Amino acid sequence: MGKPAVSIELLDGDRLELERLLPGYKTWANLARRARIVFLAARGMQNKVIAQEVGCDQMTIAKWRKRFVDLTRNQIKRGVHRSTIELANAITHYIDVVNKNPKPFRWTKSADEIRASVKRFCLATQLIANSSGSGHSWNAGV
Numbered sequence: 265m266g267k268p269a270v271s272i273e274l275l276d277g278d279r280l281e282l283e284r285l286l287p288g289y290k291t292w293a294n295l296a297r298r299a300r301i302v303f304l305a306a307r308g309m310q311n312k313v314i315a316q317e318v319g320c321d322q323m324t325i326a327k328w329r330k331r332f333v334d335l336t337r338n339q340i341k342r343g344v345h346r347s348t349i350e351l352a353n354a355i356t357h358y359i360d361v362v363n364k365n366p367k368p369f370r371w372t373k374s375a376d377e378i379r380a381s382v383k384r385f386c387l388a389t390q391l392i393a394n395s396s397g398s399g400h401s402w403n404a405g406v
Contacts, residue, residue, distance in 0.1 A: 266322075270329045272306045275336070279306075293389065301328045319385040321373065331358070 282303040297318060304314045311325040
């Protein structure tokens with residue numbers, strides 16, 4: 265059994281911002297995905313369930329839970345930021361600092377499991393693209 269999931273507490277502004285980012289119409293796919301991860305974690309969902317819902321591995325879910333908690337503890341709750349732009353800059357800086365000392369990636373899934381995960385992601389993004397009314401159609405045949 266793994267470590268217990270880190271608990272997330274959303275401030276009023278956090279919830280509204282995450283809900284705004286969920287549809288992903290005006291954001292990059294990764295930002296929308298991270299917002300969804302944090303949003304589902306704040307609802308109390310387990311990492312395994314979130315990973316299945318979002319189409320990624322549990323390590324990614326745990327990483328973004330921890331990053332969100334670290335940011336809220338260290339900066340947001342202290343009232344350091346006065347605007348969303350300041351907050352976005354702080355998040356970018358945090359990621360840059362964390363990525364300066366990366367840890368080697370270790371494969372934990374087989375090639376078939378990875379292909380299945382990619383296929384789930386492609387199908388999910390195809391549903392989002394089709395529901396956005398953009399008229400774009402993506403090939404999800406992985």
